[in-house]
Amino acid sequence: MTIYFYNTREQYGCFSNFSYHGFELDSLYWYTSEHYFQAQKFVETPHLEEIRLAKTPKDAARMGRDRKRPLRADWEQVKDDIMRKAVLRKFEIHTDIREILLSTGDEEIVENSPIDFYWGCGANGSGKNMLGIILMEVREILHERSQQ
Numbered sequence: 001m002t003i004y005f006y007n008t009r010e011q012y013g014c015f016s017n018f019s020y021h022g023f024e025l026d027s028l029y030w031y032t033s034e035h036y037f038q039a040q041k042f043v044e045t046p047h048l049e050e051i052r053l054a055k056t057p058k059d060a061a062r063m064g065r066d067r068k069r070p071l072r073a074d075w076e077q078v079k080d081d082i083m084r085k086a087v088l089r090k091f092e093i094h095t096d097i098r099e100i101l102l103s104t105g106d107e108e109i110v111e112n113s114p115i116d117f118y119w120g121c122g123a124n125g126s127g128k129n130m131l132g133i134i135l136m137e138v139r140e141i142l143h144e145r146s147q148q
Contacts, residue, residue: 003104004112006120014097015109015135017086018057023093025086032057033086038064040082041071080130083119087131088138101139102146109135 005012008019017034030036034057039048047069054060063069072078091098109132113120117127 002108002110004110006112012100012104012109014094014100015111015131017131018061019097020057021090021094021097023089025089028052030086032060033083033090035060036086036089037079037083040078041075042069043072045070080134083131084134084137087134088141091138091142098142101135102143104139108132109139 003012005015007013008016013019014021017037018032020032022029022031023033023036024030025036030039030052031054035052035054038060039051041064042048042051047063051060051063054063091101110129111120111131113127114123116122119127119129119131121127121129121132
C-alpha cells in the first residue's frame with residue numbers, strides 16, 4: 001500500500017510541511033517546517049526573519065518563492081539536506097506525529113502534489129517525490145533510534 005498525503009486536513013496531513021508542528025532549530029523557533037525551509041534560502045539576510053515570522057506557511061512559501069529576494073548561491077546543492085533537517089526535527093519533537101510516521105511501517109509515502117514535480121509526485125505521478133523520500137528516511141532514522 002502507498003500512503004498519499006498533501007492537505008493538512010487529511011489523514012496523514014501532519015506529513016505536510018504546512019502542518020502546525022513548530023520546533024526550535026538553529027536557535028530560533030519555527031511555526032512550521034515550511035517556514036524553516038523557505039527561510040533557509042536567505043540565510044544571513046533580513047529575509048530569513050521576515051519569512052520566519054510569516055503568519056501562515058502559505059505566506060512563508062509565497063515569500064520564499066519570490067525571486068525578487070536574493071536566493072543563496074548553493075541552494076540547489078543544499079535544499080534536500082535542509083528539508084531533511086527540518087523534517088527530522090519536527091518528528092523528533094512531536095511524539096504524536098512521530099507515532100503516526102512510525103505506524104506507516106515500510107509503506108511508500110508520497111506527497112500527492114498535482115503541481116510539484118520535485119518534492120511531490122506531480123499531476124501524472126512522474127515527479128521525484130523528494131519530500132516522501134525524506135519522510136521515509138526520517139522514519140528509518142526514528143525507527144532505529146527507538147530500537148536502541
